[in-house]
Amino acid sequence: MSAPDAAGLDDATRAALAELLLSMADDELVLGYWDSEWTGIAPLLEEDVAFSSLAQDEIGHAQALYELLAGLTGEPADTIAYGREVGGYRQAALLDHARGDWAFSIARRFLYDTADAVRLDALAGSSYAPLAGLVTKMRREERYHLAHMHAWMVRLARGGDEPRRRLAAACELLWPDALTVLAPPTGERRLLDAGVLTGSFAACRQRWLEELAPLFEDLGLPFPFRRVDAGPGQPSPLEPTFPEPGPEGRTEHNDDFRWLWGELTSVYRSEPGATW
Amino acid sequence: MSAGGPGTQAAAGGGPQEHLEVFEVFRQEKEGGPMVHGGNLLAPDGELAAHYARELYGRRQESVRLWVVPRSAIRDVDDPDLLQPPMDRSFKKPVGYSAGIKQKLAQARERAAGPEADGA
Numbered sequence: 001m002s003a004p005d006a007a008g009l010d011d012a013t014r015a016a017l018a019e020l021l022l023s024m025a026d027d028e029l030v031l032g033y034w035d036s037e038w039t040g041i042a043p044l045l046e047e048d049v050a051f052s053s054l055a056q057d058e059i060g061h062a063q064a065l066y067e068l069l070a071g072l073t074g075e076p077a078d079t080i081a082y083g084r085e086v087g088g089y090r091q092a093a094l095l096d097h098a099r100g101d102w103a104f105s106i107a108r109r110f111l112y113d114t115a116d117a118v119r120l121d122a123l124a125g126s127s128y129a130p131l132a133g134l135v136t137k138m139r140r141e142e143r144y145h146l147a148h149m150h151a152w153m154v155r156l157a158r159g160g161d162e163p164r165r166r167l168a169a170a171c172e173l174l175w176p177d178a179l180t181v182l183a184p185p186t187g188e189r190r191l192l193d194a195g196v197l198t199g200s201f202a203a204c205r206q207r208w209l210e211e212l213a214p215l216f217e218d219l220g221l222p223f224p225f226r227r228v229d230a231g232p233g234q235p236s237p238l239e240p241t242f243p244e245p246g247p248e249g250r251t252e253h254n255d256d257f258r259w260l261w262g263e264l265t266s267v268y269r270s271e272p273g274a275t276w
Numbered sequence: 277m278s279a280g281g282p283g284t285q286a287a288a289g290g291g292p293q294e295h296l297e298v299f300e301v302f303r304q305e306k307e308g309g310p311m312v313h314g315g316n317l318l319a320p321d322g323e324l325a326a327h328y329a330r331e332l333y334g335r336r337q338e339s340v341r342l343w344v345v346p347r348s349a350i351r352d353v354d355d356p357d358l359l360q361p362p363m364d365r366s367f368k369k370p371v372g373y374s375a376g377i378k379q380k381l382a383q384a385r386e387r388a389a390g391p392e393a394d395g396a
Binding site for chain 2: 044045046047049050053054144147148151155
């Protein structure tokens with residue numbers, strides 16, 4: 001089964017596009033589930049409603065991405081979302097951590113939202129029209145998510161000893177896994193050649209880090225990157241001061257996610273194929 | 277969210293609530309329509325208040341514009357001497373002019389038409 005929009009793509013490029021869509025959808029789904037755990041226990045009632053609504057938005061984005069994928073593979077979106085074993089999920093390692101404390105949730109979301117923003121920028125002009133259309137809509141929502149998270153990053157960083165300590169610890173812990181969001185996707189060369197993707201993830205990562213560097217410096221938060229000399233006249237890219245994460249960032253999942261998988265698929269598994 | 281009229285202290289005593297402020301939210305359902313009071317919320321500052329207002333009064337696309345106003349910026353006027361004075365004020369109501377206006381209009385028409393009708 002093939003969607004007419006994808007008719008122009010050869011099999012290998014379609015497979016790469018499918019893998020990219022699955023990664024993005026899983027990122028949004030898993031983040032949405034973790035963040036929805038704040039419903040009822042967020043620091044104040046208004047934030048509770050707002051954060052829960054943001055979590056719902058992410059699950060909405062995941063749904064739209066699974067629908068696109070369903071158009072490519074012919075498999076129903078619900079089956080893709082909930083019908084896989086743990087090992088079939090492709091979210092980045094950043095999204096594998098359990099909710100943690102409030103500072104942890106904010107730090108994770110901020111790192112994810114900012115990385116996702118540059119990824120969406122590289123897809124807004126995609127030659128795969130259904131994806132370009134969806135990304136344009138998603139970007140409008142993500143702008144507000146990002147502004148909301150930015151507001152919290154600043155408040156926690158400047159909010160006295162404990163909030164600051166907790167936020168810094170979360171950033172320190174999350175940075176290596178944050179890089180997995182923009183690890184080059186499988187078949188990236190083909191996606192670039194076909195114009196499905198309009199910029200490499202390596203370039204996205206540089207833009208993302210360049211954007212974050214002044215903020216992290218301003219807030220005095222951990223930013224474990226250094227500039228490396230790329231030769232005379234060349235801009236010096238930012239490289240991590242820790243070992244580069246391996247390629248298993250989206251394929252190997254931890255116990256936190258195994259627990260969440262049990263939760264988020266429990267209804268689906270109780271009656272596979274049920275319609276609502 | 278907080279109940280109570282303007283002037284109610286948002287937060288008393290210790291705890292996180294003492295850093296919060298009440299914001300009143302007005303919403304417009306469609307372009308050109310009136311701004312209608314939607315309710316209020318508690319937030320640490322205007323920036324987060326705007327985010328909360330969006331989620332509380334706009335997440336279902338029910339608003340095209342919000343005004344988020346710190347309650348402290350509202351001048352509360354409810355003095356009965358100003359608003360409900362004891363003296364007769366009926367002459368200030370438009371109805372004071374319209375009462376009997378039909379009758380007066382009919383009389384005026386009669387006066388105006390009278391001599392001309394005779395002469396025709």
